[in-house]
Amino acid sequence: MTLVAAAFAAVALLASPVEAQSIPLSLGDAIREADQRAFSNRITAASTAADRARARLPLNRILPSARIEAGVVRTTDPIGAFGTTLRQRLVTPAAFESVKLNFPSAVTNAQGALVLDVPLLNGDAWLGLRAARAATEASEAAGKWAAVSIRADVVRAYYGAILAEAKAGVLAQAQQAADAGVRQVRAMVARGLVTKSDALQASVRASDVAAQLLSARSDALSARQQLALLLGRTGGALPTLPGALPDDAAVIALAAHDSAATEATVDATAATTESRDDVRAAHAGVTAAWADRRRAASTLLPRVNGFARYDWNDPRTVFAGQKNWTVGVMASWSLFGGNTELADVAATTARVNAARAGLDAARAHSQLERDDAARRLTLSLQRLTLARDAADQSREAHRLVQKRYDGGLATIAELLAAESASTGASLAQAAARYAVIDAIATWRRASGGDPAALTALDSSITTTR
Incomplete structure (x- = not known):
């Protein structure tokens, strides 16, 4: 060829x-x-x-959910600063002085938490x-x-x-x-x-x-x-x-x-x-x-949900310091949503x-x-x-x-x-x-x-x- x-x-x-x-x-x-x-x-x-x-x-509103939270906050807000000191278990008699209460120094909080949300009654x-x-x-x-x-x-x-x-x-x-x-x-x-x-x-x-x-x-x-x-x-x-x-x-x-x-x-x-x-x-x-x-139609009915938290608060390190826990049940009923x-x-x-x-x-x-x-x-x-x-x-x-x-x-x-x-x-x-x-x-x-x-x-x- x-x-x-x-x-x-x-x-x-x-x-x-x-x-x-x-x-x-x-x-x-x-x-x-x-x-x-x-x-x-x-x-x-x-x-x-x-x-x-x-x-x-x-299923995200039927099955329990768990999450980990971590963060660092620094504040001079009077309520926030005192509350942070209290969470860290560092409150002393001097902390109740009026000047420190009204004009606190900046406070740092390293927070870690384990959070569990438990839906109990969500018909919708x-x-x-x-x-x-x-x-x-x-x-x-x-x-x-x-x-x-x-x-x-x-x-x-x-x-x-x-x-x-x-x-x-x-x-x-x-x-x-x-x-x-x-x-x-x-x-x-x-x-x-x-x-x-x-x-x-x-x-x-x-x-x-x-x-x-x-x-x-x-x-x-x-x-x-x-x-x-x-x-x-x-x-x-x-x-x-x-x-x-x-x-x-x-x-x-x-x-x-x-x-x-x-x-x-x-x-x-x-x-x-x-x-x-x-x-x-x-x-x-x-x-x-x-x-x-x-x-x-079920969105017009009440909802009931539970939650649990386990928190750590420390001035420097996440998931360090003193621990505390919180559990609760919350009921909500939307009577009118526009x-x-x-x-x-x-x-x-x-x-x-x-x-x-x-x-x-x-x-x-x-x-x-x-x-x-x-x-x-x-x-x-x-x-x-x-x-x-x-x-x-x-x-x-x-x-x-x-x-x-x-x-x-x-x-x-x-x-x-x-x-x-x-x-x-x-x-x-x-x-x-x-x-x-x-x-x-x-x-x-x-x-x-x-x-x-x-x-x-x-x-x-x-x-x-």
Whole structure:
């Protein structure tokens, strides 16, 4: 290889997306990769972890706290100076002289202390803790729902990319057939068996197929890039995919199992809807809002807290000199705080109403999604049956027209129309098969199931590219 050729090869390698692996990626591996690396999953997981950490903040007014204090103070304040001398146990009869009491010399105090605060009765803190924990449950449920939605998106993107590759493959075969037809017709024109217009029509058909193939290959590359983005891959690493969609029998068998579940009773439907993580998140949101409203109301009640101190006071050294201790219990009751408490109660009451409305909306939306998914699943199965029959019939029609054309009983227009219909029917069958897969993933998500169940189709996929 010359240096110029090597340079062009290097540029082409850098310009093209990187293949992530030579072994085709299975749907199961794709879902596991998305669970760990998908951008939205990572963001949601971090957000949930932050909410879980924030839920522990109310503990600072529930659990005892201990701290160490140390400081040095120098003062000429009469009360401060005398009090400091008294704390240091250095008071003498001379300290009571009026001049020294009124105009004391500067006194230095090095103070050290161990302080223990013991909350005894703080209703707002306990209710705030409950509200925070319920909010964390809502965040966790929302995170699970987001992960389930990502799994459904991975199923669609994975098989959508395979469908795009399969479409390009069908069109590549169609182009080969069209090019062979052009060569055959031109040979027949040379022998005077057909007219030149037949050759022109065949060339037009071949050009049309070639244009479709270019578009299909571009779409296939875009689909693989979208899948890589959904999986959380960076640096242009594209997945290697199987060469075909699962066969009709496997897809229909899995869809038939889910289709039977769409005949559930109303009670079972309601139970399924309530099991969805987005509805569970809305439930937890209502619980959190109620707890927060009770927390706001409890701020109108008294609070009781205890404390204990152990102090050292010395003119020069921290934690030296004479020691003393103090213990106590303090009750406080805020009778009026500038309407702050009442405003908090009103705001939290409004949030309860909003959370209830959100729960009603989540239930209604989930029911709508479930019903729509059930209809889509049934419809997609019916359309796949029709598309499969149409593909078989179009292939047989193409074979018969080809046979008639070879015998001089059909025109080139008839042959090209039959060939175009056969190609279109094959693509429509693949699209209908993908629509069933999409409907299964949608149904699984809408009914509170796991779209990862479609990994059962991995065993029915041809792994050759």
